[in-house]
Amino acid sequence: MIAASFTPGxxxxxxxxxxxxxxxxxxxxxxxxxxxxxxxxxLAPQRGDLAWRIAFLCGLPLGAxxxxxxxxxxxxxxxxxxxxxxxxxxxxxxxxxxxxxxxTSGHGVCGLARGSRRSLAATLTFMAAGAxxxxxxxxxxxxx
Amino acid sequence: xxxxxxxxxxxxxxxxxxxGGMTNPAKVIAFLDVTGTWDPSLALVMGxxxxxxxxxxxxxxxxxxxxxxxxxxxxxxxxxxxxxxAGAATFGVGWGLxxxxxxxxxxxxxxxxxxxxxxxxxMVAGMWLDRLRRLxxxxxxx
Numbered sequence: 001m002i003a004a005s006f007t008p009g010x011x012x013x014x015x016x017x018x019x020x021x022x023x024x025x026x027x028x029x030x031x032x033x034x035x036x037x038x039x040x041x042x043l044a045p046q047r048g049d050l051a052w053r054i055a056f057l058c059g060l061p062l063g064a065x066x067x068x069x070x071x072x073x074x075x076x077x078x079x080x081x082x083x084x085x086x087x088x089x090x091x092x093x094x095x096x097x098x099x100x101x102x103x104t105s106g107h108g109v110c111g112l113a114r115g116s117r118r119s120l121a122a123t124l125t126f127m128a129a130g131a132x133x134x135x136x137x138x139x140x141x142x143x144x
Numbered sequence: 145x146x147x148x149x150x151x152x153x154x155x156x157x158x159x160x161x162x163x164g165g166m167t168n169p170a171k172v173i174a175f176l177d178v179t180g181t182w183d184p185s186l187a188l189v190m191g192x193x194x195x196x197x198x199x200x201x202x203x204x205x206x207x208x209x210x211x212x213x214x215x216x217x218x219x220x221x222x223x224x225x226x227x228x229x230a231g232a233a234t235f236g237v238g239w240g241l242x243x244x245x246x247x248x249x250x251x252x253x254x255x256x257x258x259x260x261x262x263x264x265x266x267m268v269a270g271m272w273l274d275r276l277r278r279l280x281x282x283x284x285x286x
Contacts, residue, residue: 006183008185014166015194019192022193026200060157064162075165075167077170078168079170089238090238090263100230104239118223125236128236134240135177
């Protein structure tokens with residue numbers, strides 16, 4: 001069954017904006033717009049390679065909050081999960097994206113657009129793992 | 145100039161995440177919940193982003209160099225190895241547990257939600273853990 005919360009128009013527009021930003025970062029700066037990689041390498045930067053990372057990372061919350069304020073937050077924000085679940089989830093996301101060299105943006109948006117086999121394998125894997133995790137949490141344990 | 149450009153692209157990227165609905169963890173989990181009441185929105189976020197970025201990449205790759213840099217910094221790894229698959233699987237479990245991946249987590253930092261601070265702090269700690277692993281296993285630089 002398709003959820004009532006389905007927002008095809010907004011999501012397509014939002015996706016196009018993400019694609020445009022990623023394309024522009026490669027065109028202008030020569031960099032891949034993978035958020036986990038930009039963050040991970042900002043934590044241990046090489047000389048002269050930090051400022052653009054900080055700038056891009058600062059842009060993310062500023063751009064998002066501008067949309068939320070201007071549009072009245074069309075999608076809302078709801079997070080379930082106790083504090084330990086949030087911390088475990090954060091650790092897994094941080095460690096996993098660093099180990100696998102990419103996340104939804106680096107592998108999913110940038111890697112796939114370049115036709116990278118590695119990114120296709122990674123994207124299929126994290127999508128499957130995410131879906132399986134939600135299945136187990138929601139439908140096996142009946143939580144969330 | 146490249147730093148200002150990066151700020152602008154970060155703004156557009158973050159705005160796109162918010163417009164598309166990636167910044168609501170419940171919506172992300174509804175997307176991953178393929179056997180439940182499925183919200184396919186994020187497939188369209190991905191599709192929209194891939195279409196624009198894919199077309200743009202076909203043009204960008206024909207240019208000798210980026211506008212503000214000497215060369216394109218594209219990934220050089222080619223093998224589908226254990227680290228890639230184990231990392232992606234680990235990431236997917238965390239993503240499914242909370243509904244946040246790195247971009248939307250950072251993009252949500254100005255909402256003033258304690259849950260986002262906790263998640264981002266743990267995410268950064270997780271990235272440090274991988275740094276330690278790389279030092280320990282002498283895998284060398286990324």
